[in-house]
Amino acid sequence: MAWAAGVPRMLRLAVYTEQFLALALALAVAHTFLVRRRSRLPVQAARLLDGALAGLSLCGGVWLALTYPDLSLAAAINPASARLVALAILVTLLLALVRVAGWPLTAIVLAFGAYGLWGADLPGQLQALPVSPDRLAAQLALDTGGVLGTPLAIAATVVVVFVAFGRLLDHFGGAAFFTDLATATMGGFRGGSAKIAILGSSLFGSISGSAVSNVATTGVVTIPLMRRAGFRRETAGGIEAVASTGGQLTPPVMGAAAFLMAEFLEVPYADVVVAALIPALLYYIAIFMQADLTAARDGIVGLAAEERPRVVPTFRAGWLFLVPFATLIWALFAGNYQPATAGLFATLALVLIAPLMPRARGLLRPRALLAALVQGGASLSGILVITGAAGIVIGVLNETGLSFGLTAYLVGFARDEVLFLLALAALVSIVLGMGMPTVAVYVLLAALVAPALIGLGIHPTSAHMFVLYFGMMSMITPPVAIAAFAAASLSGGGPMRTALAAMKFGWPAFVLPFAFAMNPSLILEGSWQGIAVSLSLAVFGILAVTLALVGHLRGTLPLVLRIATFLLGFAALLWPLMS
Numbered sequence: 001m002a003w004a005a006g007v008p009r010m011l012r013l014a015v016y017t018e019q020f021l022a023l024a025l026a027l028a029v030a031h032t033f034l035v036r037r038r039s040r041l042p043v044q045a046a047r048l049l050d051g052a053l054a055g056l057s058l059c060g061g062v063w064l065a066l067t068y069p070d071l072s073l074a075a076a077i078n079p080a081s082a083r084l085v086a087l088a089i090l091v092t093l094l095l096a097l098v099r100v101a102g103w104p105l106t107a108i109v110l111a112f113g114a115y116g117l118w119g120a121d122l123p124g125q126l127q128a129l130p131v132s133p134d135r136l137a138a139q140l141a142l143d144t145g146g147v148l149g150t151p152l153a154i155a156a157t158v159v160v161v162f163v164a165f166g167r168l169l170d171h172f173g174g175a176a177f178f179t180d181l182a183t184a185t186m187g188g189f190r191g192g193s194a195k196i197a198i199l200g201s202s203l204f205g206s207i208s209g210s211a212v213s214n215v216a217t218t219g220v221v222t223i224p225l226m227r228r229a230g231f232r233r234e235t236a237g238g239i240e241a242v243a244s245t246g247g248q249l250t251p252p253v254m255g256a257a258a259f260l261m262a263e264f265l266e267v268p269y270a271d272v273v274v275a276a277l278i279p280a281l282l283y284y285i286a287i288f289m290q291a292d293l294t295a296a297r298d299g300i301v302g303l304a305a306e307e308r309p310r311v312v313p314t315f316r317a318g319w320l321f322l323v324p325f326a327t328l329i330w331a332l333f334a335g336n337y338q339p340a341t342a343g344l345f346a347t348l349a350l351v352l353i354a355p356l357m358p359r360a361r362g363l364l365r366p367r368a369l370l371a372a373l374v375q376g377g378a379s380l381s382g383i384l385v386i387t388g389a390a391g392i393v394i395g396v397l398n399e400t401g402l403s404f405g406l407t408a409y410l411v412g413f414a415r416d417e418v419l420f421l422l423a424l425a426a427l428v429s430i431v432l433g434m435g436m437p438t439v440a441v442y443v444l445l446a447a448l449v450a451p452a453l454i455g456l457g458i459h460p461t462s463a464h465m466f467v468l469y470f471g472m473m474s475m476i477t478p479p480v481a482i483a484a485f486a487a488a489s490l491s492g493g494g495p496m497r498t499a500l501a502a503m504k505f506g507w508p509a510f511v512l513p514f515a516f517a518m519n520p521s522l523i524l525e526g527s528w529q530g531i532a533v534s535l536s537l538a539v540f541g542i543l544a545v546t547l548a549l550v551g552h553l554r555g556t557l558p559l560v561l562r563i564a565t566f567l568l569g570f571a572a573l574l575w576p577l578m579s
Contacts, residue, residue, distance in 0.1 A: 026061020060088030146395030177318035191295025233493030239499025544569025
């Protein structure tokens with residue numbers, strides 16, 4: 001956070017960004033070995049091994065941080081001079097990745113590494129440029145196009161600020177306030193418990209940046225509420241899973257992916273937030289209406305007055321939590337500050353208002369604040385490991401020319417059929433995203449799939465939003481629907497049935513990306529007249545398809561009417577594909 005605030009510049013310290021990143025990554029990898037213990041060895045042997053790996057990662061990272069200016073120059077001339085430090089960094093990073101993200105993501109990174117070593121022997125468009133092992137290791141470990149590249153820089157300078165902000169917000173009772181406010185405002189309506197889950201998860205999920213942690217945080221409250229109201233186990237879990245997943249697609253924060261998207265697109269962060277606004281709105285309109293109509297069909301009424309807090313006292317007790325968000329929005333849009341600076345302003349505003357709230361005063365003790373920040377640092381170490389490993393993938397793409405070759409291959413395979421390429425990209429995004437954390441999903445897809453979409457004329461922002469949406473939908477898509485499985489563990493429902501229920505509620509996320517890929521008006525690109533027409537058609541389509549799926553308005557809808565309504569709504573949603 002000191003680096004994000006520019007403290008080294010204030011102290012007139014000449015420090016390369018890569019030196020800071022090397023040290024940050026070394027600390028994160030060492031922390032991973034010491035905290036995330038996964039070994040079948042005896043306890044004492046496991047501790048010795050973990051300590052040795054932590055020491056190796058620290059030595060490699062600290063040595064690189066201290067010698068980076070001279071070492072990077074020497075490695076450019078003689079890559080073998082950086083062999084030991086490069087291997088120490090890469091090997092410990094991959095071993096740490098296994099503990100953070102498991103074998104699926106690690107296997108993908110290893111496959112790219114193997115391609116970098118032996119891809120020159122492949123035939124056709126996917127043949128790699130020949131790279132020696134020493135040069136490849138040095139480029140991946142030391143170059144800004146590898147581990148010390150954009151993903152790690154964003155995590156270490158921007159995401160860290162918002163992780164701290166989210167932890168402090170939760171520490172001071174912000175998550176509880178948003179849940180209470182959602183309960184007070186929505187709890188009295190039919191299906192009010194589901195609407196509480198949708199509203200509360202969208203608010204908190206935008207900050208947390210993790211569908212699974214969002215389910216764990218808000219689902220503990222909302223899923224039992226939905227169960228008591230009469231929702232089936234799988235339905236309750238599915239609603240929470242899909243609402244929590246959508247939080248990562250919701251402005252203004254959107255987790256860590258939005259910051260990375262701004263860097264990939266080379267546009268201001270505010271532009272990404274604006275582009276995500278309408279798709280997120282349509283997404284939650286559909287979930288909200290489906291919950292409402294499902295409750296009407298199943299006779300699920302709202303919470304009793306004694307079960308929900310009153311709106312005015314709830315808002316009065318926590319309205320100050322809105323000040324940090326107002327500060328964040330002002331800093332991003334009116335002040336034109338960088339995301340890290342805007343996040344620091346919001347965090348400072350949160351700390352300043354905490355003494356004014358009675359239930360937060362006791363949490364201002366230094367020991368309590370330190371404990372909250374320690375929790376944030378523990379979660380951040382995993383993000384740093386993942387983004388560092390993502391740099392390996394990007395480095396291989398750059399060194400071998402695979403990025404260009406894969407784009408050409410996909411475009412050639414699609415034979416200039418945009419709709420076919422979109423469908424192929426959606427399938428690839430869901431498959432590659434299975435079981436992966438948000439940041440890893442987006443970085444991988446942005447490097448592999450988005451360039452092919454842009455190559456066929458899709459607007460760059462639409463292309464990146466497209467892969468982000470389908471990457472996120474892997475969180476609720478079987479067979480590895482980790483957000484749905486987390487919700488099922490809380491609801492007691494079957495994991496696969498919960499995932500299928502989540503897919504049913506989250507159907508807009510499988511359709512909307514096609515709509516805004518072919519019609520940039522839905523990401524606020526173009527004339528206001530075109531945006532208004534596109535938004536009106538999209539809202540109508542969302543409501544019509546949702547009505548057809550539930551099959552209930554004031555009573556049960558006849559099958560013929562449901563089919564006609566479904567086709568009409570689908571046509572309104574996808575009219576750009578048919579024009």
